[in-house]
Amino acid sequence: MKCPECGSETRHSGTSTTLVGFGGPFTDASGSHEHDDNCLKRYYRCDNGHDWIESKRRTCNDRHGQPACEWVGKPSCQCHASPKVDAWTDAERYVVPKLTKYFL
DSSP states (O other): OBOTTTOOBEEEEEEEEOOSSOOOOOBOTTSOBOOOOOOEEEEEEETTOOEEEEEEOOEEEOTTSOEEEEEEOOSOOTTOSSOOBSSOTTGGGOOOOOOHHHHO
16 A cells, blocks of 8 residues: 555554444344444554554444445544545455464
8 A cells, every 4th residue: 555645655553443332233122233333443654654544434244244234334424534435445455364274
């Protein structure tokens, strides 16, 4: 991923989420469920010291990560200026490898 300001390489320096009024997904007696629209943010820094934040718009997924309904979160929030993205810009760089070969 390249820095939007100078074009140099960037580093993902952390992830955070807001915790405003959401206790976790559940299904109630009527079969409906709640959606978590807390802001999920990634922080970046380039080799030249430029910092920025990217926030991902939430979707409704089941416990296996598959879509559970058509709900999507808000396109923006008050905790940062930029609009939310539907997928992390650097998602292909942060795929967690399967660790089973190390434990066999």
